[in-house]
Amino acid sequence: MINEIEIFQKNNPQVTDVYGFFFDLAGIPRGKLYPISYLKKLVEGAAAPRSCFVLNVLGEQQARDVGNVDGDPDCMLRMIPGSLKTMPWANGSVAQCHLQFLETDGETLLDIDPRNVLQNLLTRLETEFKYKVVCAFELEFFLCDIDAARNGDVKPPIASRNQRRDTNSILGLDCLESYQEVLQEIIYCAREQGLPVTPFSAEMGRGQFEITLDHHDNPMLMADQTFMLQRIIRQVSLKHRMGATFMSKPVNGDAGTGMHMHVSLLDENGKNIFSTKGGAEASDALLHSIGGMLATLPESMLVLAPNVNAFRRFEAGQCVAVSRTWGIENRTVALRVPFAAGNEKAWRIENRIAGGDANVYLMLASALAGIHYGMTNKIDPGPATDDFAEEVDEGMPMTFDSALEAFKEGKILPEYLGKDYVKLYSEVKRLETEAFYEHISQRELDWFIRFEG
Template sequence: MSENKTMNFNDLEQWLNERRVTEVECLVPDLTGVARGKILPRAKFTEDRGMRLPQAIVAMGVTGEFPESGPYYDVIDPTDKDMQLRPDPSSVRIVPWATDPTAQVIHDCFDHDGKLVPFAPRSVLRKVCELFAAEGLQPIVAPELEFYLTARNTDPNTLLRPPVGRSGRAETSRQAYSIDAVNEFDPLFEEIYDYSDKMELNVDTLIHEVGAGQMEINFFHAQPLGLADEVFFFKRTVREAALRHDMYATFMAKPIAGEPGSAMHVHQSLLDVATGKNVFSNEDGTPSEMFMHYIGGLQRYIPAAMVLVAPYVNSYRRLSRNTAAPINIEWGYDNRTVGIRSPISSPAARRVENRVIGADANPYVAMAMTLACGYLGIKNKIKPKPEMKGDAYLTAYSLPRSLGEALDWLRKESDLHEVLGKEFITVYSEIKELEFDEFMKVISPWEREHLLLHV
């Protein structure tokens, strides 16, 4: 299914009947993008058409911890109240690796008054899309998702290594766009494509990226909520398939030192709902004022919003000089060194590519972030800086360099609070502060190597 295919509950029941589904995985994406929820017998799912979970289940850190006190509990009820979870019929997919016929359905989170829970990631993306709808505009996005295949690694203190392919050897050099390097893992990718086909995921091109064992999958363009669902499902699918082939798949932003990081580049454009035309182009094919304002908004607000798409301490290892990742928010045509790129295209396909987003970002939050920045640019008529025509890697940093710094920048940007929701910003910031505190308790090998006997 996709967001373009509307389904009601009768359609959903027919879909489940046709596939003789006996169990249903009731899923809700949390702040990290992890699938939370319950597995219900088919009869129980049909009877209830939803379930309850504590509010905090979608608002926990990657370590599973919660803040002990503070502003978090101005949003999350300290009595641990339930949310009402309602299935979105259009999100239903089969679970292709399950032994018995099993479906998976993404749920939206509501409070007891029937209002969307404002800090749930899917709610945030819905909110931003509704802002565009009120302007008569429909965002269209297309993600490009990078990830690494690695050998199994059960010891966190052991460095990650590329997996062994069909040849019996692991990659030891960079193989950008190599067909033979992809073919090393044909059995795995055949299964991933098979799973994706059974789940009706709109995956397009597979390529080998620069890093050893680094791959990229591209998605066909579509509406944001449906594509965020697909990225959510796809991450789960790739990790499952990799395990079945005795390897890991990781979407960490920087899993291996000395290798490029992994990004989730998001192409985006806007359609006029009434005409179906791309508003980024004028009738004569030239870039529109709205196109420029959209870029201006990305430049103005991305630095303050970085913690939403670089959510972990590891994320900032990717965003450094000489790592094939942007370090600023310059923009340019067909320039891969900038943070905001406009590929060469026909006027009807004119679009903007946000290249700062990490593969570790929650897809719902990532798409909400980049669309919110562009929306603010349009509403505030923000003009972009002059186009960068040279190597943006040689220019100054304009993005935060650490998780702590990024959190400070987000807390000060009230415009983003209004568009994304103050409750979401509060919960997200408190969770990231907790994760940062947890990380700071760990002493790294670098510190022991260079500080132990020298300071």
């Protein structure tokens, strides 16, 4: 990596400082601004507190067992090879690099880093099955009038081209053209950082857009790039005096924000094991994988919908699943198999449950856990759903509290994510939500404070 740094400095002599960052339990980027001369120390390994990974969404330390009674000991962080990049949206004197966390021996992965939770599961899958994971992510987000949003009024920004706010228009070209400057700069910055982005489209909500990262057979790199793309979208939007949010349900009455994940498996010869007969039919491996993902779905809900707001998104008729269902070419089910007849490479599972603010590492880890569990135990997914899946499944946690209980008491996911990590994640989310409920909202005052009668 020293060579990587030297080449970078030679090609970018204007860079004087580097943001070194990681993504925490809530998927929020955190880190420090380092002088570029410090990068070689980040290759060797620098110290950082373990409590970095037990922060709530406000950056407050939550868990008792980590960063509290243990005295908050240090761990080691290192720069991830290939992650040192310029920041095209910023001034030319700063760059960024992604950091990985290790135990102080410099070898063992720190098991409370969500990225390492995924890495441990990928290693297990590749060791036991010899399969390579291929995945892709679709990111939905809202562009907001940042000043109005800070005052509690979430609405689209006024577009510079027509001086109007966006309206609901799925695939509307007028929506794209109205916000062309910011969308184009997002694409430019993403490509400059090596992200395999595909075209933008307008979505169901006002000011809502979708962009996709194309399929990749390096799942860890894909997860990293998904987080990076979220960062780019936020930063470029701010540059244009707009806010970009991945909040699951920012606007009453509008569609929510999802993050759809596509997964398939390749054998040692590069063949997609999810299809058979030259791509004409689904394979047993695909059906068993779906069965396992459905079986683990109740336990996974706290990862896929990680806060109180995320559960507001689950409404029938809003292109979000409310049941443990699967189907071929059916956008109302939890696990969709996109049309792929005759193309063996295209057979895959699309998980349509997750909200836009889910932690990408944990989201992918929970899906792979379900796939491994289903294939190992040959789980039958049951019949495919062909019609509109609008009825809420009683076995699906549809509130934060029920999802927390299902995750904490789960029998399957702890064997994959680690029992200690499940306990830690549950504690942080429980304490975060208790703090959230301590605040008396305006609606409570509007409804319950009475002066008459």
